[in-house]
Amino acid sequence: LHCGTTSGVVTLRMASDDSINLFKHWDKQGKHDFLSQCKKLCRTSDTSPVFADNAYVAELTKIVYDLIWSGMKGVIKKEVVVSTIAEIITYHKDMVAIVLDIVNVIDAETSSLESVGDARAVLSYIVKSSEKIFTDKLLKERLEVDTLQEFGILNNRNYYTKFIKVKTKLYYKQRKFNLFREESEGYAKLITELNQDISGNVTPSNILEVIKSLIGCFNLDPNRVLDVMLDSFEQRPEQVEFFIPLIQHYMPDPKILSEVLAFKFSFYQTEPIPHSLYIVTALMLQYRVIALDDIYSWLSPDDKVISKDWEKEMKDAKEYVRKLNVVSTKTDKEKEDQPEEKEDDDYKYERNQKFGLCEALLEVGDWHTCQALSRRLPDFCVMDQLPIAQAMCRLLHSLIEPVYRKNSGLGPKIVGRVYPPPVSRQAPKPASTFLGLRPVVIPMLYALGPSLHHDLVLVYKIIRVLKASLEQDNVDAHLPPPAGESLYHDTISLLDTVILPTLSHLDSNCCVADQIWALLKLFPYQIRYCLYGRWKNETHLQHAKLLRRRGETLKKIKFIMKRVTKETIKPMGRHIGKLTHYSPGSLFDYMLIQIQTYDNLIVPVVDALKYLTSMSYDILGYCVVEALVAAERDRFKHDGTSLSLWLQSLATFCGYIFKKYSIELTGLLQYLANQLKLQKSLDLLVLKEVVQKMAGIEAAEEMTNEQLEAMAGGELLKGEAGYFSQVRNTKRSSQRLKDALTVDNLAVTLCLLMAQQRYCVIYRETEKSHLKLVGKLYDQCQDTLVQFGTF
Numbered sequence: 207l208h209c210g211t212t213s214g215v216v217t218l219r220m221a222s223d224d225s226i227n228l229f230k231h232w233d234k235q236g237k238h239d240f241l242s243q244c245k246k247l248c249r250t251s252d253t254s255p256v257f258a259d260n261a262y263v264a265e266l267t268k269i270v271y272d273l274i275w276s277g278m279k280g281v282i283k284k285e286v287v288v289s290t291i292a293e294i295i296t297y298h299k300d301m302v303a304i305v306l307d308i309v310n311v312i313d314a315e316t317s318s319l320e321s322v323g324d325a326r327a328v329l330s331y332i333v334k335s336s337e338k339i340f341t342d343k344l345l346k347e348r349l350e351v352d353t354l355q356e357f358g359i360l361n362n363r364n365y366y367t368k369f370i371k372v373k374t375k376l377y378y379k380q381r382k383f384n385l386f387r388e389e390s391e392g393y394a395k396l397i398t399e400l401n402q403d404i405s406g407n408v409t410p411s412n413i414l415e416v417i418k419s420l421i422g423c424f425n426l427d428p429n430r431v432l433d434v435m436l437d438s439f440e441q442r443p444e445q446v447e448f449f450i451p452l453i454q455h456y457m458p459d460p461k462i463l464s465e466v467l468a469f470k471f472s473f474y475q476t477e478p479i480p481h482s483l484y485i486v487t488a489l490m491l492q493y494r495v496i497a498l499d500d501i502y503s504w505l506s507p508d509d510k511v512i513s514k515d516w517e518k519e520m521k522d523a524k525e526y527v528r529k530l531n532v533v534s535t536k537t538d539k540e541k542e543d544q545p546e547e548k549e550d551d552d553y554k555y556e557r558n559q560k561f562g563l564c565e566a567l568l569e570v571g572d573w574h575t576c577q578a579l580s581r582r583l584p585d586f587c588v589m590d591q592l593p594i595a596q597a598m599c600r601l602l603h604s605l606i607e608p609v610y611r612k613n614s615g616l617g618p619k620i621v622g623r624v625y626p627p628p629v630s631r632q633a634p635k636p637a638s639t640f641l642g643l644r645p646v647v648i649p650m651l652y653a654l655g656p657s658l659h660h661d662l663v664l665v666y667k668i669i670r671v672l673k674a675s676l677e678q679d680n681v682d683a684h685l686p687p688p689a690g691e692s693l694y695h696d697t698i699s700l701l702d703t704v705i706l707p708t709l710s711h712l713d714s715n716c717c718v719a720d721q722i723w724a725l726l727k728l729f730p731y732q733i734r735y736c737l738y739g740r741w742k743n744e745t746h747l748q749h750a751k752l753l754r755r756r757g758e759t760l761k762k763i764k765f766i767m768k769r770v771t772k773e774t775i776k777p778m779g780r781h782i783g784k785l786t787h788y789s790p791g792s793l794f795d796y797m798l799i800q801i802q803t804y805d806n807l808i809v810p811v812v813d814a815l816k817y818l819t820s821m822s823y824d825i826l827g828y829c830v831v832e833a834l835v836a837a838e839r840d841r842f843k844h845d846g847t848s849l850s851l852w853l854q855s856l857a858t859f860c861g862y863i864f865k866k867y868s869i870e871l872t873g874l875l876q877y878l879a880n881q882l883k884l885q886k887s888l889d890l891l892v893l894k895e896v897v898q899k900m901a902g903i904e905a906a907e908e909m910t911n912e913q914l915e916a917m918a919g920g921e922l923l924k925g926e927a928g929y930f931s932q933v934r935n936t937k938r939s940s941q942r943l944k945d946a947l948t949v950d951n952l953a954v955t956l957c958l959l960m961a962q963q964r965y966c967v968i969y970r971e972t973e974k975s976h977l978k979l980v981g982k983l984y985d986q987c988q989d990t991l992v993q994f995g996t997f
Contacts, residue, residue: 229276232286241293243269248297270294271308277332278312278325288335295339302340306348309333313353330357392424396431400438404445410452417456432457432466440482443489446630450493460496467496468504471559475506478556484566492572492632498579505559509582512560516584523750527757561591568597571633573650586655586749595657598650599664604628605647608638610667613674623663640675640693648696651704656749658704659711665718669705672697673725683730684949698733701726706741710752714784716819723821731873738828742791759789763796767807775813783817790822794829801859802833802852812862820868827869830860831877834889857892861899865939871896871946879952882959887983890960900939 228236247266277287295301309329316326334357337345345359351369354360399416402408421431435456439449457463467487471479490496555561560579567576580588589595603625616622627636634646651658651668658665676697679688687694705722712718726734746752762785770778785793801807818826833856864871874892881889947953 229281232282240269240273244294244297248301267304267308270305274308274312274332278328284328284331287332291336292339302344306340306344310348313349333357334359392420392426393434396420396434397438400435404448410448410455413452414455429466436466436486439486443482443485446489450489450495454495461500464496464500464504467501471504479559479562484562485570487563488566488570488572491567491575492570492630498575505563507558512587513584516587519750523753526754530757530761555591555593561588561594564588565594565597568594568601571601571628571630573601573634573646577653580653589654589657592660595654595660598654599661601628602647602650602664605634605636606643606667606671608636609640609642610671614670615674641691643693644696648700651700655704656707656711656752658708662718665708666721669721669725672700676728681728683728701737702740706737707745707752710755710788712788714787716787719787719819719821723819726821731870734824735828735873738791738825739832756789756792759785759792760796763793767797767800770807770810770814772810775810779814779817782814786818786822790825791829794826798829798833798856802855805855805858808855808859808862812866815867823867823869826863827873831873834877834892853891857895860892861895864896865899868942871943872949875946875952875956879955879959882963885963887963900943901936
C-alpha cells in the first residue's frame with residue numbers, strides 16, 4: 207500500500223484548477239463535496255481504496271494531496287486541514303497510512319525547493335497537530351528521521367544514533383556462533399549421520415533433512431556444518447556420488463564453497479596439506495560444483511612466484527653448463543667440486559598448493575581441468591614435478607589399455623599388468639582405436655613431454671601402439687604419407703616433443719633406442735634428419751633438466767676423447783656406445799670437431815664406433831651432413847691455393863665410416879647433388895673419398911705405364927695392379943652404395959651435374975680465385991667424374 211500510494215502520488219504536482227475552485231468555496235459547498243467524494247471512494251472496508259481490481263485508483267490520493275497543498279498555500283486554514291484529516295481517517299482503516307504516505311511525498315517535494323519556507327512551516331503544523339490522530343509507530347515508520355526532528359516530533363537526539371545501530375545490527379552484523387552456545391551433541395549426531403554406511407535407504411535428500419533438523423535443534427553454525435561435511439567427504443572420497451549431491455543441495459552457491467575450501471587451505475600455510483583435501487577439491491572441480499577461477503585465486507604461491515622460480519631454475523642450469531666448460535686453474539679441488547646448495551624439491555612441492563591440486567586432478571581423472579590450470583603456469587613447469595608426472599603416467603596407462611591390448615604385438619602368453627579404466631564417470635573414456643587416441647591421449651602426451659621417462663613401461667607401450675598404427679596404414683620410408691585419417695603426423699610430433707627428449711633422460715638404455723629406431727625407420731630421411739636437428743639443437747633449451755644432462759654428457763665426452771688411442775679402442779668404444787644411447791647428437795658434434803682438428807684420430811674413432819645402435823649410426827650420418835653444411839670456417843687454406851685440412855679430414859672420415867658401418871647414404875648424396883646445383887664443387891672431395899673407400903676405385907692423378915696397361919684388363923687385374931693402395935673386400939659396401947644411388951635416380955643426376963660443373967669451375971665458381979686452385983678444382987671434378995663413371 208505504501209509503495210503503491212507513493213508511486214501514484216509521485217506523478218502529482220501542484221493542485222489542479224478544479225480542486226482550487228473546490229477549496230475556494232470550502233465554507234459554502236466545498237467541504238460537503240470533499241467529504242462526500244471521500245466517502246464514495248471509501249465505500250467498502252474490505253478492499254483498499256486505492257487498489258481496486260488489481261489496478262491503481264488515484265482519485266483519493268489526488269484529492270487528499272490537493273487538500274494538504276491548499277492548506278500549505280493558504281487557500282484554506284491550516285486548522286481546517288487538520289480537522290478534515292481527523293474526519294476522513296474514520297472512513298477506512300487504511301486512510302491513516304495513505305495520508306502519511308502523501309505527507310511523505312509532499313515532504314520530499316518541499317525539501318528540494320528553496321522558496322517554500324512558509325509552506326514548509328504549515329506542513330510542520332499539520333503533522334504536529336495530527337500527532338494525536340496518527341500513531342507514534344506509523345509516524346516513525348513512514349516519515350524520515352530528519353523530518354521528524356525538524357517538526358519537533360522527535361526531541362531525543364540519540365534516536366538517530368540508535369536507529370543506525372539497529373539498522374547495522376539487522377542488515378550488516380553477522381551472527382556469531384561459538385562453542386559455548388553450541389552443543390557438542392549436535393555435532394556428534396551430525397558426524398554419525400554423515401559417516402554411516404551408505405545403503406539404499408540413505409540418500410542425499412534424506413540426510414539433508416536430518417542436517418537441517420540438527421541445525422535448528424542444536425543451534426549449529428551452518429558454515430561449520432559445511433566444514434564437517436567436507437571433512438567427512440575427505441575421509442570417504444569413494445562415496446563421491448553421495449557427497450556431491452548432498453553438498454550441492456546444502457550449499458548451491460559455488461563461491462561460498464570456494465571460500466570454505468580456501469579457509470581450509472590457508473590453515474596449512476606452514477605445514478604440508480593433507481592429500482585428501484586435494485582429492486576433495488579435485489572431485490568438486492570435476493563435478494562442476496565449484497569453478498577453477500573461484501578456487502584458484504586462493505591457492506598459494508602466486509603465479510609470479512612460480513614463474514620466477516622456473517626462470518631461476520633455467521638460469522641455474524645454464525650457469526651449471528657454463529661452469530662445466532670453464533677450465534679451472536685452482537689447485538684446491540675440494541672447493542672446485544663442491545656441490546651446489548639447492549633447496550629441497552620435496553619441501554617446495556609440498557608447499558605448492560597448485561601443484562598438489564594438479565596431482566589430485568589427474569588421480570581422479572579430470573584431465574581438462576588440470577590442463578586449464580597448467581596453462582596458467584610456464585610451459586612444462588607443472589609436468590616437471592615427479593608426483594604429477596607419475597599421476598599422468600598412471601592415467602595414460604588406463605586410457606591406452608584397450609588399444610594396446612589389441613595391438614601390442616606380444617604373444618598370448620605374455621599378459622603383463624592390466625590397468626583398469628578410471629573409476630570416475632567424469633573421467634575420459636579409454637581409447638579402443640588408433641584414432642581414438644587423438645582427442646585426449648595425444649594432447650596429454652604433448653603436455654607430459656620428456657617427463658615420460660619416469661615410466662619406461664609406458665614408453666614402450668606408446669612406441670608399440672604408434673608403430674602398429676603406421677604399419678596398419680602401410681607406411682614406408684620410400685612411399686608418400688597415407689592419404690586418409692591416420693596418426694602419421696601425430697607420430698612425428700610425438701617423436702619431436704616427447705619420445706626423443708625422453709630418451710635423453712635415460713641412462714644407456716639401448717633397448718628403448720632400438721624400439722624408437724623401429725618407429726623412426728618408417729619415415730624418410732628428410733623427416734628423420736629434421737627430428738634429429740631439433741632434438742640436438744633446440745629441445746634441451748626448453749627444459750632445465752635436459753640442459754644439465756647435456757652439460758654432464760659433454761663433460762664425459764671430453765674425458766673419453768682425450769683417451770681414445772689404438773690401444774684403448776675397446777674400453778673407450780664401450781663408453782662411447784653407452785653415451786650415444788641417450789645423447790648421440792652432442793657426442794658426434796664434439797667428435798667431428800676433434801677429427802677435423804686432429805686427423806690422426808680418424809682410424810681409432812672409426813674403430814671405436816662399433817658398439818653403436820642403428821639409430822646412433824643414422825644420427826651420425828645426419829651429423830656429418832650438418833658438419834658440412836654448418837661449417838663456418840673457410841674451406842680454403844690461407845694462401846687460397848688448396849682446400850683446408852679440416853675438409854680433407856672430414857672427407858676421409860666419411861669414407862671410412864660409410865664403408866665400415868651400414869649407414870644410409872641417401873642424405874649425404876642428396877646434399878652433394880644440391881651443392882653441385884648451386885655450382886659449388888668443393889664438397890666433391892667427400893664423394894671422391896666415399897667412392898674410393900666403398901667401391902675400391904681410386905681417382906689417380908698420375909699413373910705409371912704398368913698401371914695404364916693394368917687398367918686395360920678385367921676387374922681382377924685392375925684391382926691388383928691398377929691402383930696404388932691395397933684393395934680390400936668392397937663387395938658389401940659397393941652394393942650399399944649402388945642401392946643408395948638408385949634412390950631418386952641419384953646416379954644419373956650426379957653424373958650430369960659433375961659434367962656441367964667442370965665448366966662452372968672455370969667460368970662461374972672461381973672467377974676471383976687463384977689460378978692454381980682453379981686447376982685443382984677442375985682436375986678434382988674431372989677425376990671424380992671418371993671415378994664415379996668407372997664405378
